[in-house]
Amino acid sequence: MAQNFLQPLLSPRSVAIVGQSDDATKTAGRPLKLLRQAGYTGRVYPINPRRETVLGERAWPSLAALPEAPDHAYIVTGTEAAVGAVAECGKRGVKIATVLADGFAEAGAEGLAREARLRKIVAETGMRLVGPSSWGVIDLRSKAMLTGNPTFDEPELRAGKIFVASHSGGMIGSLFSRGSARGIAYAGFVAVGNEVDLSLGEICEATLDDPGIDSYLLFLETMRHAQALRRFALAAAARGKPILAYKLGRSAAARELAISHTGALAGEDDVADMFLAECGIARVSTLDGLIEGMPLLARVPLASYSGKRKTVGVLTTTAGGATMVVDPLAARGLIIAPPNADTLARISKAAGIAVKAARLVDLTIAGAQYDAMKGTLDAMLAAPEFDFVLAVVGASGRSNPERTVRPIIDSAGAAKPLAAFVVPEAPRALAMLAEAGVPSFRTPEACADAIAAALSRRMPRASMISIAQHGRQTPLPPPSARSRASSTRYSGGEGSGVGDAVDLTAPPPTPAFRRSRRSASASLVLRTAAEGRLCPPHRSQALAGGGLPRHLLDELEAYDVLKRLGITCASAIAIDANLTQAPTLPFPYPVAVKVLTAEIAHKTDIGGVVLGVADGAALIAAIGKIRTAVSEKSPGTRVTRVLVQQMVSGLGEALIGYRIDRDVGPTVLAAAGGVLTEIARDRALRLAPVDLATAHEMIAEVRALVPLAGYRGKPKGDLGALAQAIVALSRLAEDPSIAEAEINPLLVAENGVVAVDALVKLA
């Protein structure tokens, strides 16, 4: 597959420029100029039916007139003409076409129709397509300069080993020019545009065998085609080729821009963040961090998660300047540690002064000497307490870099990674560092950003790589012994069918999901977060953004699903809402009474829940209350059945959820539930399924779950059982028929956890 398009994409033997203009100052005039200027040695066919020549070369009237089918055609015409040109390319046997024009998915129905035409051509001819809305494809080794971006109009184009892929066309030029000014060289660039055929991930994956490419910079606007990105990233991790990414869309406003700009829907940013982390992609949040970060990333080994936070040793001649980097580093969870006693002794000897035992190894003016700096650096690079060493140089870095910057270069060969930040404006020092390939930064923010991104990057979980290679995991296990055992602790009464949900109004549920019944109520389009306030926020966490109508199970059916996964649920039965006398319950009072229907996701909102019902009379009264409330607040909802559930209690509550995200696929979520989960975005996400260690990581990430780990001497919640429940729920990834599931709350007790409300939607 990869072989089919890689060579014509990046090393075409022949190229056509469809719509080449005679004016080299225009976008459509530049490709020919840039190809010639760069010294491209393949055959070039400028196509312009209205001219004999363009830029002094023969212009061809059409693709059909060419003496051969070119490997790669760059189509720089307007929108409508471009669709025609793509069709011609397909007919003529062109291997790959790249389309500059916009006016496709981002341009409404008409644009979508144009995209459909492009897709049809690709499907019918086998030709591959980059774009539309692609500012081009550039390989600085083959000199294939298929771009109209004026930033590449440079007399000299040095080739390096970093490959750049971007959703944004403008950014390929900005990354090139900013990187070049820093002495960084690139192998090539691709602006993928609307990704109607070839996606960013697919293109990058195809280049993985190219020995001239050793690392990847990604500028992402959306998580569209995340599965291709994931395949690429997992393969890159296996080969040791690092990926550094900047992704737009931390704010809702930016995500909206992505829609109007690219036609792509943008998901929640923390989903993207999690996805990139899970794929072993380092994510920066500064532009300079992206540009300057690769030399650093390339030196930090991609390791498996150890559970240990990384430790940075900081050496400086200027405490104020160094603290500008330490501040954001510490804020991102890195430990800034003092040297241990041995290291400190070695440092003081090397520096010739008594260095203070502090988090900053501050040499002050004494550090402005080669030997002091070099000796201190070497001591820190050899010190086992540091995972990474940062050298922050003050005034002497500008006035006398041979004294304070040269030793950094001379020590950079150590096994431990090292980076430099020079606080004043210091062009000479930066040039020296860049030439030596030592990671260095222009701003404290980019420095901290890149260090944090590199040190927090980790090898993708073995299970992800295994799924990528071998498909799905082993089948679902039966409910675990542990879950069964723990469930009894919630019983609170003798003889109750603990963990059993029984529907007294219907035949026993069949083992499979009753999809036929669900499709009967399929007319209900569930309210998602995008549709507004009717969706309670704690639900919108897990359930937002589906886009498709999904079919709800009722609560009793939802418990069936959970119990199949081995998750303990509070004992519950369904009873007829028309009963005038309470039945004998298989568990003791008090109970909760809830309207039981698959038509309503948010029972509380319509008065469909009564808690703390003490006896049979109160049960009948509660049913009446629910019927009245629901008929008032949701007149369309028929109350035929109610769920009666044993009241249980715990030390605290958690929310756990599962969702097939439109972009990144199956995900699992842990949170504490409640309004703060939404307002503070206090939630942990992973790609599903997860293992027990990952589930424990997730629990530790949720700030609001911290009290359950034992807070101010209070009893500890059973976080082991919570982790097991997360693992269990995440295994829904093996069942594509379930789109979403949420337990909110899952009560966490000293021993065990129990679900007291659940929501499951079928795909």
Added chain:
Amino acid sequence: MAQNFLQPLLSPRSVAIVGQSDDATKTAGRPLKLLRQAGYTGRVYPINPRRETVLGERAWPSLAALPEAPDHAYIVTGTEAAVGAVAECGKRGVKIATVLADGFAEAGAEGLAREARLRKIVAETGMRLVGPSSWGVIDLRSKAMLTGNPTFDEPELRAGKIFVASHSGGMIGSLFSRGSARGIAYAGFVAVGNEVDLSLGEICEATLDDPGIDSYLLFLETMRHAQALRRFALAAAARGKPILAYKLGRSAAARELAISHTGALAGEDDVADMFLAECGIARVSTLDGLIEGMPLLARVPLASYSGKRKTVGVLTTTAGGATMVVDPLAARGLIIAPPNADTLARISKAAGIAVKAARLVDLTIAGAQYDAMKGTLDAMLAAPEFDFVLAVVGASGRSNPERTVRPIIDSAGAAKPLAAFVVPEAPRALAMLAEAGVPSFRTPEACADAIAAALSRRMPRASMISIAQHGRQTPLPPPSARSRASSTRYSGGEGSGVGDAVDLTAPPPTPAFRRSRRSASASLVLRTAAEGRLCPPHRSQALAGGGLPRHLLDELEAYDVLKRLGITCASAIAIDANLTQAPTLPFPYPVAVKVLTAEIAHKTDIGGVVLGVADGAALIAAIGKIRTAVSEKSPGTRVTRVLVQQMVSGLGEALIGYRIDRDVGPTVLAAAGGVLTEIARDRALRLAPVDLATAHEMIAEVRALVPLAGYRGKPKGDLGALAQAIVALSRLAEDPSIAEAEINPLLVAENGVVAVDALVKLA
């Protein structure tokens, strides 16, 4: 006062360099070199007893030997010699001395003793002192180059109108060199070091009348001497001289560094953040934002708070590049708005294309023409819907700035502020913009940072200015009629002494605080957050960091304080803990029973609280339970009295607190209470006292209080009463005898609020 030191500080007629070395490559050799190189025209006295000449000039053996008392002496000797030199300066009648040496407050007891000696000299002689640990004082107009910082070793030193004051010595050089490279010029620099005498605020305040200084850049490491900074800032705001600040210490690690580096304790960062905002100081969090932000800040008028979020219109030729700025702007609360229909029509006409109605005015390639860019910019600058316009230029900004950057310069004269960001590396464009004085930025992060800082800056509250000018406010009013009225809503029973706290075991409390009694128990040093886990986090919010032993009032006394302020408290009485029969209560059951003692701040931790006590028998049982628990968990605590309090309920809870912060003075806090307040730092702070409008702002800032404003159709809490309680508590600023007060929780009901627990500490 200011006149005394300003002229010798910045425009000395004569200077002495005490310890001037003959080696101009050394720190102690540079001042003479730099003074001569810059062309300083005053008299210069190099002092070096071991040499006849230094750098070819006559060296004087001592200050005593000089023919006159120099205006300003820069002492560049080692630590011990420096203290002696300061003493000599004082004797000789030097007006101001600046000390380079370190080894003072940051160097332990010995250093503190040295500082004391310096203070004594200043007090006895009237000489003023900059430092110690000062990298110097530089005035680029008078050419007084009193610094050893090699970054100022430049052949040309252009003078501008920005004055730079820094806690860090190294940073003055870095700001100078980085700013110079961007075409920015400065009036002068002062590195204030340890601020043993002259503080940063005092020095800046003294320069406010200097017409050659129009704005201030501050690099802050601590909030030490915040009151001087406040005086300066309020006066600067009144004169329209903007202040832009970078402050280290967002992370705890950085705050710890500040201690080891400067000897100063650093408070919580959100206190500093609040303080700077209250003083009308714009705070940036990027170094480039500090350097590049002033031209922008100077154009954004300092306005009073309107309650309206500011709106930014964004014009671009490259959506991806523009979104890099929009993303952090939106994350900082600014609105990125689309043009209205009128503006859009004007834009489309000017640009010659149908511009899409979106948050980004994206001209795409059509924008790479002067007329299109200029016309669009002018339409946006005239559009009433935008407070600010940002132009983000893509590839053409590098390749053809006359087309896309020139129009920005030509439109920058409009009344509405405008800034530019050029996405690719674009030295020509940046030089053009800098020369024209148009705010422009090198990174999207600095651009967003500076815009957000400038647009969120506001005029200090009138009450702050009034207090600064006229001292304290009017005396405390009696409890407001409203508070009295609302309190009755909590009574829940007839005849109860609502809002009254009565001590049945003691004579009625005297109107004044019983300080004599408190000092009797003064041996109790309260546990602060710094001391560890015994301090409950919700308390550590308001009460941490005092440092001094403070005297606790018991809960009943605390209610007295609150009621004097007009805050409604749940009805409560004190009873003897040895009673064997329950007294008749002046309010109905159920009640809460709590140990009543001024020795314990955290009653719950020692089992000192029983809630939901239903009747007299249960009351006696509860007292017994408390006595047993307390004797086990806190054997030193005598339980002689308990507080019996009517149980009340509300829709939700708030925490409000008052504290005299060591640095910034009286502060008031609003939060929701509970663990999330601590973990998510979800709290609003202001300098106390506050007015009602400010209290409402505070409530709106606390995310966890959002539900009380009416959430998913739930009843609304009485936020008006909550705001009144905040105002009332903040008026403790008028009573210096109270160090801290906290109500946690303050129950918020549909009508009114009521305190059900309180903690007050005397100063």
